[in-house]
Amino acid sequence: MKKALVMLATAVTMSGAFAQTSAPASAPGTSASAPAAKAGHERNVEDRIAYLHTQLKITSAQESQWNAFADVMRNNGQTMGQLFQQRKADTNLSALDDMKQYATIAQAHADGMKKLVDAFDPLYSSFSPEQKKLADVTFHQGGPDGGHRHHGKSGGKKAPAAAE
Secondary structure, three states: OOHHHHHHHHOOOOOOOOOOOOOOOOOOOOOOHHHHHHHHHHHHHHHHHHHHHHHHOHHHHHHHHHHHHHHHHHHHHHHHHHHHHHHHHOOOHHHHHHHHHHHHHHHHHHHHHHHHHHHHHHHHHHHOOHHHHHOOOOOHHHOOOOOOOOOOOOOOOOHHHHHO
């Protein structure tokens, strides 16, 4: 279950194909303060937004759709960050409470993905054919470093340099 939680935590930061594996806010074995961890998480979300903006070659005409999409990414990241902080703080849970908490996280992830898809649809529709190809490759890979997704046709491999 812990492996599944780690995978979900990685995925939920940006939800599914928008996920980015984030570096820990502090070195292993040390405890970061909640504000420092939150700042690190927010920085990761903002880094991902900036990466996607550049990678997808968002035009000025697409900025309003882009901003709506980026706001959903921020809100999803904030929601999931809070849920994982709560999970981390709750160290003495029964098995039943642990499962309930995990179900809450999974439901928040599903709800966040729905919102993300709804925000991405008009943006993707506004893309040129080149941008759609870039999006298809970028989101299939899961991020700048291949993300957490190591299944599917590519096996987690990066696309040819021409597509990046």
